[in-house]
Amino acid sequence: QAQLVESGGGSVQSGGSLRLSCAASGFTLNYYSMSWFRQAPGKEREGVSCISSNDGSTYYADSVKGRFTISRDSDKKTVYLRMNSLKPEDTAVYYCAARQWGCNYYSDSTTYLHWGQGTRVNVSA
Numbered sequence: 001q002a003q004l005v006e007s008g009g010g011s012v013q014s015g016g017s018l019r020l021s022c023a024a025s026g027f028t029l030n031y032y033s034m035s036w037f038r039q040a041p042g043k044e045r046e047g048v049s050c051i052s053s054n055d056g057s058t059y060y061a062d063s064v065k066g067r068f069t070i071s072r073d074s075d076k077k078t079v080y081l082r083m084n085s086l087k088p089e090d091t092a093v094y095y096c097a098a099r100q101w102g103c104n105y106y107s108d109s110t111t112y113l114h115w116g117q118g119t120r121v122n123v124s125a
Contacts, residue, residue: 002026002114004096009119012086016123020081022096022116032113033099034072034079035106038092038121045095047107049081059103064090086123093118 008020022034035050049070050059058070069082079096097112105111 002098004098004114004116006094006096006116006119009094009121011122011124014087014123014125016086017082017084018086018121020083020094020096020119020121022079022081024077024079024098024114027098027114029072029077029079029098030074031100033101033103033106034070035097035099035103035112036070036079036081037095037097037107037109038090039095039118040089040092043092045109047109048094050103050106051079052103053100054102057103059106061107083121086121088123088125091121091123093120 003025005023033053036048037045039045051070067085072079095118096116098114099112
């Protein structure tokens with residue numbers, strides 16, 4: 001059974017850093033593009049970043065570009081999201097998700113097969 005488990009969330013002050021992890025099991029990670037989404041209170045879920053299964057290309061939302069870095073370790077079957085220079089507006093529940101496409105239109109949440117349960121990030125001013 002496919003499963004994604006996020007970890008690494010927590011509370012930090014503005015300007016701080018966190019690294020989120022997403023451990024995959026029950027499917028072959030290399031065949032899937034992996035994305036991070038987030039959902040802030042009262043807002044829609046938004047795509048934050050994607051790493052392609054094809055060539056490892058990475059994509060970022062404008063709001064996080066230059067601050068967040070997505071990566072994957074196939075041996076550990078884990079995808080990471082390194083978040084630097086965090087801002088209060090980054091506060092949200094962060095989810096990882098897997099799909100068998102590339103990263104084009106990665107923010108379309110309906111195209112994903114597997115989702116994690118989410119990990120909460122709170123950034124205080």
